[in-house]
Amino acid sequence: MSRRFFIYIFLIILVVVVLFPFFWMFVTSFKPQGTGLSMTIIPEKPTLENFKLVLTQYKFGRYFFNSFVVSTLGGIFSTLFAVLAAYSFAKRRFFFRNGLFFLFLSAMMVPGMMFMIPQFVIVSRLGWINSYKAMVIPHLANVFGLFLLTQFIRGIPNSLIEASRIDGASEIGVIYRVILPLSMPIVATVFLLSFQFNWNNFLWQLIVTTKESMYTVPVGLAMFRSAHEELYTLRMAASSISIFPIVLLFLFTQRYFIQGLTEGAVKG
Template structure:
């Protein structure tokens, strides 16, 4: 009993530390600009206002940006779940020449910072005529090396006997993949989906560079307009941050169980 009580105290304290920044952000989004920057800072707004939110939606086409972000994130999640698990399956269970070399090449990509390839990548996308299109924003990320690695590690743990049994029963590779392997991968897929969604949802630089008109802007790109060398409008930015974070929080609440399982079984964070 006593131990339980003390662990609750500890957990509550930990929770407070973790939740506080979110709480502060949420509360700050209802404060007027001058109060946000007041020193010493206030926790509860002295004066409640929704002007940050109304300003946000008035000055920016937030609806469009939200929709763009969502379409891109969902497209990337679907693509990554499908392709990463396919490639991961091949690396884990199929035998072909140069398998380890190819896998090594995939791993090398993990070590190349995205920024280094950004300009050449942009030139490529521009030559393909995909600047300012959804496809241009999505294409470089449809198969992520991290996803391949994750799925390979997970699928490698699936017993070979299961696959061989299916093969003996006459199943082709696609059948084995979709009917046997994929259903067993659910925790890993949930983790990969969540990671992909979060990365895409937060991705700033690439969409900002490829989207050349405001109707193609994603949420972070649209919000960046408010950040200025001289006069950053914190009220709008904070309200925007709440709008950006809310879907991820909701998603996490629903998928939390899988997320934890996935991390435990793949040893990845």
């Protein structure tokens, strides 16, 4: 009994420590400007001024829109491409299938930084700097998602696919009517993970945007930090805006996030 009690105390302390930075960020973003470093836990005169300023004068509203467009497009198309390819790898036979699959997977061993310079050269050569294309297209080959989906689709009984073909379905029809409905949980996982990846893809978005109107939230935050070192309340308001959608998404869909990340680690 008392042992259990101590475990709870211990866990609660740890939760407070782990989540405190975000609590403090949130509280600070409601403090009046110039009092960002005050120790008051609940601001005496909470204000929405910071959010208003950040969204309008400092254009984080625009950055938020950009982040949203990039993450949504990235999520949709990378999931679509991964589903098509995964079906082919899992259920069809073709020349060099296993070799190609191995080649795709081996890209996971390459540190992300490795791609930065050549991708930048390609994207600038294509004239894509300062465009959504530049932020989305280079990351549409989601190797991890392909792996998760292929593993899952392999488990779908062939008889269902055969039955659908006999009914006259094309391959696209098979994917649409059989594969997609049955693998919806894992499709959702892949979509969420790539949405989150694009939302957090700070370094790449930093190097391919030079125009303010194309900044995403983290890029805007980096520029804002450089220009206004001392404006803590505004910085925290911008940070709150940046993490809010992912927190919301995570709280409602955490099953998918956790399932995807553990399965990838255990099988990979």
